[in-house]
Amino acid sequence: MRKDIKExxxxxxTLQRRIDELGVEITKDYEGKNPLIICVLKGAVLFMADLxxxxxxxxxxxxxxxxxxxxxxxxxxQVRILKDLEKSVENRDILIVEDIVDSGLTLAYIINLLRERxxxxxxxxxxxxxxxxxxxxxxxxxxxxxxxxxxxxGYGLDYAERYRNLPYIGILKEEIYNx
Ligand code: 5GP
Numbered sequence: 001m002r003k004d005i006k007e008x009x010x011x012x013x014t015l016q017r018r019i020d021e022l023g024v025e026i027t028k029d030y031e032g033k034n035p036l037i038i039c040v041l042k043g044a045v046l047f048m049a050d051l052x053x054x055x056x057x058x059x060x061x062x063x064x065x066x067x068x069x070x071x072x073x074x075x076x077x078q079v080r081i082l083k084d085l086e087k088s089v090e091n092r093d094i095l096i097v098e099d100i101v102d103s104g105l106t107l108a109y110i111i112n113l114l115r116e117r118x119x120x121x122x123x124x125x126x127x128x129x130x131x132x133x134x135x136x137x138x139x140x141x142x143x144x145x146x147x148x149x150x151x152x153x154g155y156g157l158d159y160a161e162r163y164r165n166l167p168y169i170g171i172l173k174e175e176i177y178n179x
Contacts, residue, residue, distance in 0.1 A: 001163060005170035009152060010145055012167045016050065018144050022125065023054020025142060026095065029123075034058045036092045040110065041065040041083065042164065043099030046156040047127045047144075051097060062087045068106045079109040089119040099156050100128040100147070104136035111138065128152065128169065145169075151177065 037059050039048035052061065065083035094114055101107050107124060114122050125142035132149035147169070153159050154166030159177060163170075 001166060004163070004173055004176050005153075005166075006173045007171045008168050009147060009150075009171055010155075010169040015144075015155060015168065019047070019050050020054055022142050022144060023051060023056075026051075026125065027054075027056045030055070030057050030059070030093065030095070032057075033093050034060065035095050036060050036062060036087060036089060037095045037097060038085065038110075038114075039063045039097050040099070040106070043156045043158065044097045044127070046164070047099060048097045051125070060087065064110070066106055066110065079106050089114050089117045091118065091120045093121045094119045094123070096122065096124045098124065098126040100130060100152070101126045101138065101140060102130045102133055104134050104138045107138045107140075108136035127155070128157075 037048070037052060039045060039061065041063050042065065048061070052059065062085045063083065064081065064085050067080050067082050068078070096107070096110060098107060111122055111124070123141040124139065126140050127144040128147050129140060129143050130147050130149060150171045151159070152169050153163035153172050154169045156164055157169070158164045159172055163172070
């Protein structure tokens with residue numbers, strides 16, 4: 001798989017170190033609360049698993065699957081729920097865990113939905129943010145890394161369902177998605 005990667009952007013050690021820091025920050029902010037941590041599937045699943053182990057407070061987890069990209073590297077702008085939450089968000093303090101915020105449309109959709117469902121508070125923790133192609137202005141409370149306008153894979157992020165199991169974030173070679 002490494003042969004399909006043009007460049008490793010964020011290696012395993014750097015990723016894990018930053019997640020340590022985010023865990024400390026989130027623990028401080030949610031002390032004494034019982035937040036509901038929402039993982040946006042499938043891309044955020046590895047990040048979620050590592051992050052929650054570093055949050056030292058009582059918490060609950062839930063999962064939601066949203067479709068936005070399909071197999072191409074461009075957003076369709078159309079967002080739809082593939083799997084909804086199991087728990088009620090009413091009066092809960094919510095932390096949304098995302099893999100990457102690109103156009104921001106997915107996140108804007110989720111935040112809107114949780115607002116309509118009367119969450120008490122909504123914060124966002126994203127591993128990556130790609131500011132170059134932002135369409136919807138969304139507030140992110142915890143950001144792992146800013147990335148350039150390149151298609152990245154690994155550590156949960158896929159191309160056509162592949163590369164999610166890489167332990168690092170890499171830039172995919174153009175010839176992989178141009179063929
Ligand atoms: P947005 O709605 O912000 O444009 O896109 C959000 C979703 O698009 C992310 O959760 C992710 O699944 C996908 N996405 C955006 N940029 C990238 C990228 O560079 N690589 C991969 N693998 N997925 C991306």
